[in-house]
Amino acid sequence: MAQLSDDCFAFGGPMMSVDEAVGLITTRVNAIADLETVALVDADGRVLARDIAAPLPLPPFTNSAVDGYAVRNADLPQAEERAFPLDGRIQAGGLAQTAIKPGHTARIFTGAPMPPGAETVFMQEDVRIDDGGKIVLPSGLKPGANVRPAGEDISEGHIALRAGQRLRPQHVALAAAFGLTQLDMIRRIRVAVFSTGDELASPGEPRAPSQLFDSNRFMLMAMLRRLGCEVSDLGILRDERTSLANGLKQVAGGHDLILTTGGVSTGEEDHVKAAVESIGSLVLWRMAIKPGRPVAMGIIEGTPLIGLPGNPVASFVTFVHVVRPTVLALAGSLPEPLLPIPVRAAFTYKKKISRREYVRASLRRGEDGTLEVIKFPREGAGLLSSLVETDGLVELGEDITRVEPGSSVGFLSYADLV
Ligand code: AMP
Ligand code: MG
Helix, strand or coil, X not given: CCCECCCHHHXXXXXXXXXXXXXXXXXXXXXXXXXXXXXXXXXXXXXXXXXXXXXXXXXXXXXXXXXXXXXXXXXXXXXXCEEXXXXXXXXCCCCCCCCCCCCCEEEECCCCECCCXXXXXXXXXXXXXXXXXXXXXXXXXXXXXCEECCCCCECCCCEEECCCCECCHXXXXXXXXXXXXXXXXXXXXXXXXXXXXXXXXXXXXXXXCCCEECCHHHHHHHHHHHCCCEEEEEEEECCCHXXXXXXXXXXXXXXXXXXXEXXXXXXXXXXXXXXXXXXXXXXXXXXXXXXXXXXEEXXXXXXXXXXXXXXXXXXXXXXXXXXXXHHHHHCCCCCCCCCCEEEEECCCEECCCCCEEXXXXXXXXXXXXXEEEEECCCCCCCCHHHHHCCCEEEEECCCCCEECCCCEEEEEEHHHHC
């Protein structure tokens, strides 16, 4: 597949840091090239295919920022207040037909275009009306106050939205402010998702006493959808090499990425590795990350495959660090690096040097009102409750060996991960 440099998934070194892994992915996975036109109402979360230059300035015309009274700068009261006769009234959506007369003021409302000649607006709260019905304006207002000049937000021709931007509601708002009704987007990437394991039953199917319901597949599909992917749910593959190989081979052509969970450790019942090797190529990425385990990276008939570990928390964390950047790169999105926010730790923790750890944790207000983060009391990589009952992950870098209450740690909210 043209989306991959030859060596992208071939790194088989001893131990890879998270940054090396993300670097490999973001520099060597290329975006799919297929574009489609998308209606503005459906554009949220999609990746923009081309830069958009502002077709008009924003705001498009100079207008009042407040409800009040407009005057010419030459008429601004200098040393003391001054009474002005009223000349005209301009509402939002209206247009003054004539220039404001020297020595006069015009009633104006928020968003209304400035009458020709008027350059400054007095807020109505700062103004009084005298017995003769004249408008008394105070001295001391700066020329140009309370006016929004045309183009002060964005000038015409400015590249306001960049190719590769994954649109959020505010980007959709900007496209709408330009009057656009449809946008050229990169098509959604198609991802096939499998679980593997004889111990798994699909929700809705009978569960044997030695089985558990498959939860990872639903978690991964939900995360992929949040990243804008089109997802094919391919169910559970049994722990058997030939059926695994057949299942994987069938979907290779029609998808941009295959994602599996389970069966990639190095035990003799981990059959994904052997299955992929029989129909394509596979390497295990040993990342210095906890929770993590090896992540399998493969290629089957040109389609990349990522095999995540089966333990739900390991699956979640490796998704964030391997699948997320791969999906963003394939989808043509600019990289969206995860930037942990420094928060005060309210826990003690010891860790090994030279590997990165992600600790499930919750935010709370400390006694002094400062935000602090508390670690989930248990650590097992199989505990779904640890993901459900926390707010995010504390990132402990390779160099850190212990955390004490009061130290500053980096916190990633679940909301920022997908
Ligand atoms: P594995 O990576 O296949 O060795 O699985 C590691 C652990 O994760 C085992 O306890 C599995 O039962 C569990 N596991 C594997 N796949 C899933 C899944 N799809 N949903 C929930 N748990 C799983
Ligand atoms: Mg298994």
